[in-house]
Amino acid sequence: MTPEQENAIIDLRSRSLAPKQIARQLGLRPAEVSSFLKAQAEQTAATKAASGELDPLHQCLVNKNCLPGLRGEVIATSDEDSSKDEDDAPGMAVVMVSRKAGFNKITVCTYLVDLWCLGVKDASGPRQVDPVMYRDFVAYAYDPFPEGTEEISLEMAQAIVFGGIEYAAKLGFQPHRDFEQARSQLGEWSGEPKLTFGRNGKPCYFQGPYDDDLKIMRTLRQNVGEGNFDYVLAIDMDR
Numbered sequence: 556m557t558p559e560q561e562n563a564i565i566d567l568r569s570r571s572l573a574p575k576q577i578a579r580q581l582g583l584r585p586a587e588v589s590s591f592l593k594a595q596a597e598q599t600a601a602t603k604a605a606s607g608e609l610d611p612l613h614q615c616l617v618n619k620n621c622l623p624g625l626r627g628e629v630i631a632t633s634d635e636d637s638s639k640d641e642d643d644a645p646g647m648a649v650v651m652v653s654r655k656a657g658f659n660k661i662t663v664c665t666y667l668v669d670l671w672c673l674g675v676k677d678a679s680g681p682r683q684v685d686p687v688m689y690r691d692f693v694a695y696a697y698d699p700f701p702e703g704t705e706e707i708s709l710e711m712a713q714a715i716v717f718g719g720i721e722y723a724a725k726l727g728f729q730p731h732r733d734f735e736q737a738r739s740q741l742g743e744w745s746g747e748p749k750l751t752f753g754r755n756g757k758p759c760y761f762q763g764p765y766d767d768d769l770k771i772m773r774t775l776r777q778n779v780g781e782g783n784f785d786y787v788l789a790i791d792m793d794r
Contacts, residue, residue: 556587564591568658589658596657609742610654613661615712616693618700621648621670625715627751646671646754646761648719649696650712652740653689661689664740665696666716667731670752671759672784673771674723675716675730678737713744722752727778728771758784 560581567577574592578585624645648668656662664680684692697704720730753759758779762768768788775784 556583556591561591564588565595568592592658596660609739610656610662612709613653613655614651615653615707615709616651616697616704617707617712617715618647618649618697618702619705620645620700620702622705624670624754625750625752646759648715649700650715651693651696652709652712654740656683659685661686662740663689663692664737666734666737668715668719669723669761669763670715670719671754671761672723672726672775673728673760674719674721675734676763677731678734680737681740709742710745710748713741714748714750716741717744718750719752725778726758727774754785760784760786762786762788 560583563581564577567580572580574588575585577583578588581588625648646669648666648670650666650668651663652666653661653663660683662681662683664682665678666675667677668674669676693704720734723730758775760768760771760775772786775786
């Protein structure tokens, strides 16, 4: 392949032509074009990684049912709360941040954020997928949320994740250990917008299936004080 053909491939690809269309126009085999584009994408990714530059943003998502609380709307308390599982609670946010990682590739990170108490409870990624896999990944991640998802700005995604971490730190909790490997996907947060954490003005611990609830309750009592936080346990008892 000549340098002129390589430049022509880059030009045609920038016009959103598929590899088969490019190959047809230049008299090349589709495999040649795809191989060149893949190598070009890998080289670009390596250059960005070395410089600390982030890939262009693809999409930011969050489960829609968590947004009213973040906007400061009052969350009603009912006896039914204790029968809901962790992912149904409006105090849980699944934030997904995806970036364009070159030819036909998307890099995805997810963050499970307890907006009422614990901050980042889990994180995954970065993982690289193609567009079809990405759609399946989104469907799987948000399957527990019948209200669906909402596309949000990167600044809003940062505010949910980093704001949740800040709120939890005041209560004595640190983000999940896997957060660090997914942190860079978010970029640097300016500190805006400011969101509302906790439930109805104070922390509320909503027990999850894998929590060390005894330790969490002790931490809250030590750092917040008895009576200054709410909690919903699977087996509601005085601890």
